[in-house]
Amino acid sequence: MESDPNKIIGEVTQSDYKYGFVTDIETEYAPKGLSEDTVRYISGKKNEPAFMLEYRLKAFRHWLTMKEPKWAHLEIPPIDFQDIFFYAAPKKKKEYESLDQVDPELLATFNKLGISLEEQKKLSGVAVDAVIDSVSVKTTFSDTLSKYGILFCSMSEAVQHHPELVKQYLGSVVPYTDNYYAALNSAVFSDGSFCYIPKGVRCPVELSTYFRINAANTGQFERTLIVADEGAYVSYMEGCTAPQRDENQLHAAVVEIVAMKDASVKYSTVQNWYPGDKNGKGGIYNFVTKRGICKGNNSKISWTQVETGSAVTWKYPSCILLGDNSVGEFYSVAVTNNHQQADTGTKMMHLGKNTKSTIISKGISAGKSNNSYRGLVRISKNATNSRNYSQCDSLLLGSGCGAHTWPYIQVENKSSIVEHEATTSKISEDQLFYCQQRGMNAESAIGLIVNGYAKEVLKQLPMEFAVEAQKLLSISLEGSVG
Amino acid sequence: MLLSIKNLHASINGKEILKGIDLDVNEGEVHAIMGPNGTGKSTLASVIAGRDVFEVTAGEIIYKGKNLLKLAVEERAREGIFLGFQYPVEIPGVSITNFMRTAVNEIRKYKGLDPLGGGAFLRLMEEKKKLVELTSNLANRSVNEGFSGGEKKKNEIFQMAMLEPTLAILDETDSGLDIDALRVVANGVNKLRTKGNAFMVITHYQRLLDYIVPDFVHVLFEGRIVKSGTKELALELEEKGYDWIRKEQTTDDRYQISDI
Numbered sequence: 001m002e003s004d005p006n007k008i009i010g011e012v013t014q015s016d017y018k019y020g021f022v023t024d025i026e027t028e029y030a031p032k033g034l035s036e037d038t039v040r041y042i043s044g045k046k047n048e049p050a051f052m053l054e055y056r057l058k059a060f061r062h063w064l065t066m067k068e069p070k071w072a073h074l075e076i077p078p079i080d081f082q083d084i085f086f087y088a089a090p091k092k093k094k095e096y097e098s099l100d101q102v103d104p105e106l107l108a109t110f111n112k113l114g115i116s117l118e119e120q121k122k123l124s125g126v127a128v129d130a131v132i133d134s135v136s137v138k139t140t141f142s143d144t145l146s147k148y149g150i151l152f153c154s155m156s157e158a159v160q161h162h163p164e165l166v167k168q169y170l171g172s173v174v175p176y177t178d179n180y181y182a183a184l185n186s187a188v189f190s191d192g193s194f195c196y197i198p199k200g201v202r203c204p205v206e207l208s209t210y211f212r213i214n215a216a217n218t219g220q221f222e223r224t225l226i227v228a229d230e231g232a233y234v235s236y237m238e239g240c241t242a243p244q245r246d247e248n249q250l251h252a253a254v255v256e257i258v259a260m261k262d263a264s265v266k267y268s269t270v271q272n273w274y275p276g277d278k279n280g281k282g283g284i285y286n287f288v289t290k291r292g293i294c295k296g297n298n299s300k301i302s303w304t305q306v307e308t309g310s311a312v313t314w315k316y317p318s319c320i321l322l323g324d325n326s327v328g329e330f331y332s333v334a335v336t337n338n339h340q341q342a343d344t345g346t347k348m349m350h351l352g353k354n355t356k357s358t359i360i361s362k363g364i365s366a367g368k369s370n371n372s373y374r375g376l377v378r379i380s381k382n383a384t385n386s387r388n389y390s391q392c393d394s395l396l397l398g399s400g401c402g403a404h405t406w407p408y409i410q411v412e413n414k415s416s417i418v419e420h421e422a423t424t425s426k427i428s429e430d431q432l433f434y435c436q437q438r439g440m441n442a443e444s445a446i447g448l449i450v451n452g453y454a455k456e457v458l459k460q461l462p463m464e465f466a467v468e469a470q471k472l473l474s475i476s477l478e479g480s481v482g
Numbered sequence: 483m484l485l486s487i488k489n490l491h492a493s494i495n496g497k498e499i500l501k502g503i504d505l506d507v508n509e510g511e512v513h514a515i516m517g518p519n520g521t522g523k524s525t526l527a528s529v530i531a532g533r534d535v536f537e538v539t540a541g542e543i544i545y546k547g548k549n550l551l552k553l554a555v556e557e558r559a560r561e562g563i564f565l566g567f568q569y570p571v572e573i574p575g576v577s578i579t580n581f582m583r584t585a586v587n588e589i590r591k592y593k594g595l596d597p598l599g600g601g602a603f604l605r606l607m608e609e610k611k612k613l614v615e616l617t618s619n620l621a622n623r624s625v626n627e628g629f630s631g632g633e634k635k636k637n638e639i640f641q642m643a644m645l646e647p648t649l650a651i652l653d654e655t656d657s658g659l660d661i662d663a664l665r666v667v668a669n670g671v672n673k674l675r676t677k678g679n680a681f682m683v684i685t686h687y688q689r690l691l692d693y694i695v696p697d698f699v700h701v702l703f704e705g706r707i708v709k710s711g712t713k714e715l716a717l718e719l720e721e722k723g724y725d726w727i728r729k730e731q732t733t734d735d736r737y738q739i740s741d742i
Contacts, residue, residue: 429535430571437531437567438585438641439559439592448584452575452624 030087036060039187042087046156049163059176059186066180072314072343073372073404076285084250086188086221150203150234151196155223158194165196169227173256173293173320181252181287181314189223189254197232197263206462208237222253228263230296237465239270249274251310252287261296261323266304268461269317270469272476273309280339280368283311290317294326294352302329303346304460306469308476311340316374318347321355321383328357331457333469335476336369336401345375345406350383350416359390362454365401366477372404377418379411386416394424395453397446397477447474483544484509484680485530485649490541492529499525501705502541507649510677514691514716515684517702518724523684524568526702527653530682531565532558545649560592562648562679566638566655573625578637579607581625582644589645610643614670632663639670650674651682656690668693688720703727 030041039060043053068079145152151162158166176186197203228234251273259265267290276283286309292301303317313336319328330346348357357377365371377388394403405422427449435445451458451470458466483506490503499522507513515523529536530543532555543550550558573581586606587597598606607621616636626634635655642650655667671681671694683694691699691713699716701709708731709715719726 428571431573433533433555434567434571434573435581435585436555437559437565438581438645439556439589440584441556441588444584444588448576448581449573452573455575 030085032085033082034060034084034086034188038086042188042190045087046159048159051163051167052159055171055176056187056189059183060188062177063180063183063187066183068180069314072374073370073406074312074314074341074343076312079250079285087190144205145203148201148204149198150201151194152207153194155189155192155194155225158225162194162196165227166194166225169225169256169258170223171256173258173291174254174289179289182254182289185221185223185252185254185289189221192223192225192253194224195226195234195236197228197234199229200231201229202232203234206235206237208239220249220251220253222251222255224253224255225258226256226265226267227258228260228265228299230260231262232260233264235266235268235462237268237270237462239272239465239468249284250287251284253289255288255290255317257292257301259292259294259296259299259301259326262298263296264300264302265292266302267292267317268465269303269305269307270461270465270472271305271307271309271313272472274311275309275338275340276311278338280311283340284309285312286310286315287312288315288317290315291320291347292318292328293320294323294328294355296326297323297352298325299323300327300329302327302331302460304329304331304457305333305344306454306457306461306465306472307332307334307342307344308472310342313340313342313344315344316346318349319357320349320351321357321386322351323355324352325354325356326352327355329460330357330359330361330375331460332361333364333454333457333473334362334371334373335364335473336366336371337476338367338369340367340369342370343372343374345373347376348378348388350377350379350386350388353382353384353386355383355386357386357388359388359392360456361390361392362457363392363394363403364397364450364453364473364477365394365403366397368400370402370404372406374406374408376408377410377420378408379413379416379418381412384413384415386413388416388418390418390420392420392422393453394422395450396424396426443474446477450474450477483507484546485550486544487530488542488544490526490529490543491539492525492536493539494525494536498539499536499705500529503702503705503707505700505707507680507682509648509680511698512675512681512683512694512696514694514696514699514713515682515702516686516688516699516716516719518727519686521702522705523702524653527565527651527682527684530558530649530651531555531563556588557592559645560589562646564642564645564647564650566635566642566650566652568653568655568657570626570629570634570638572627572629574627576625578621578623578625578640579604582607582641585641586644606644610640613673614640614643615666616640631658632660635659635663635667636670639667643670643674646674646679648679649682650679651684653684654686655683656685656687664690665693688716691716701727703731 030038039056043056174182176183195207226236257265257267273284273286294301301319305317307313317330321328328348334342334344336342346359359375361373363371363373373392379386390407392405396403403424407420409418411418427446431449432445435448450473454473458469461469485507487503487505490500491498492500503526517523525536529538538551583603590597620633620637638655656664696713699711699713700707708727
């Protein structure tokens, strides 16, 4: 007779992190701490051209003048930037031609996560640029992609082989002056993915990257740049899990997307960084700046995210709708449990005429967590006949958690329409009882109800991801709902 | 005996609703539970199913030789108890297919059976849909979301067909149904009747019993079963109305009438 929802919620959400393990891979570190020397060290390690070092140094100097943002609904202990490793690279032989040459430990790690490269290669037709710590270890499918003229490689490689593109687009959507964490990232970014889809090319596979923080006490600063040229299409997936740690780990990523005329980019994320233990000890601090610009007319950028991890999440994937008739979308499920805190949402900046944006945000809070939606819809004077539809729902599991919604709406012309809907609900005892009466235990019942609640967002994910995300939602709430 | 209820007392928020129920149900039997509103019919159904807002203060329920009151809601369900809800709840975003598949496979797991694969499950759904004459494409819709009253009730019968319970309790499944929907619901029940299972049909009106012919009729009044008989009792009730019961009871205890 354990159907008291609070009790159920307590049990399901208090389970421990499933992916908490450390892989023993030889790692090479930069000296601890942050200074111009660190920046030079990183740039030097990567053998970067002068313009890149220049850019990093400018960003670093600017960062020194900035302060951490305090406006988010987050409680974060002070971060000692001198106590962090800003660069860690697995020591490796020069190049890998096949998976046989890849460190077996590393492959085992991927296997534990159920995302083995081999399987991926054989079964899913997904090209994987697997980033472990800071350096890309293995890039697959690049040959296939190059047939279409698609460039998909690590950011480090892009800097070496396509400096003109990097120079043209890096920082063009998120300048290093944008915010504290973007400046930090611009100074010390370690690696990430680079993707360029040429004119008129429809990328035939889902591109994906798995990020994983592995070396202890190492900041992780991913930098991703996706450029879809005129009429191009690409669907990009990013997912991550991280091993269990006691010390907080800093993660400050920047993702930039450029969509030219008639281009379309779909960016999907499943984020499952280590969230800390039941008592709020440890966990990743995740400060992410993600932004795309619909530069040309009729372009489209769609963000889908499933956020279940991190102790702290600070993340607002946004769209600048510059081209006329351009479309921005944001679909988000954010789950917080135990002592997790999330302040996430989006910005839709309507600049072009007839621009459209859709925001669907589903927050799920359990335990003692806090889950906030923060979003801005700005329709500028020239963005006539523009439309936005926003729906922000919060689902509470138990009574110890919080859900907050801060929608900011600015409309500067009279021909545009903005709609905003918001709901807050609890999993009802009636729903639980109904499911249990059909033979389900409380955990599966809650998994089912939560997945139903998040369906609008989950259905936006590519198939491979959707299945993973559904499991993840249930796992994330294990022990909270009980 | 499948189900044996003895001197069952249950209350909610300190208010006693069931005041000593005695009821025996054997396999192969259909029992109709009748009575005016607010006499504890739905409470009885909920207590058997294990809803914990009701506190059992005295008495026992033995089901398949087990102390039912010690089993969790889902264990009762897996042991073959099905409750057709009076007000089926909506579960947005969860398709009936997904809902049923989860339920069927959890019950199979409990019984030590392998889960049904996608194809086998869909075939089972088709078969049961036919059996209960479910023609509309409810299966792809979210559980009860936006369903009409009739659709909700048909969906309950469909779920019953899928889960093949040993004891099915239908809580006012007939309420709010037009005559066609009523016939569909009743046909479903009749097709599912076997020698090995039993039904408790809770209803306010005799109308349903024209279609589902009960072996026994019990009249619940003020938390007690005050009359039991065969199907003729339902007809008598129809003819004389519940006032008949009220009058009989108030001669025993005239103060309780004011509570109605």
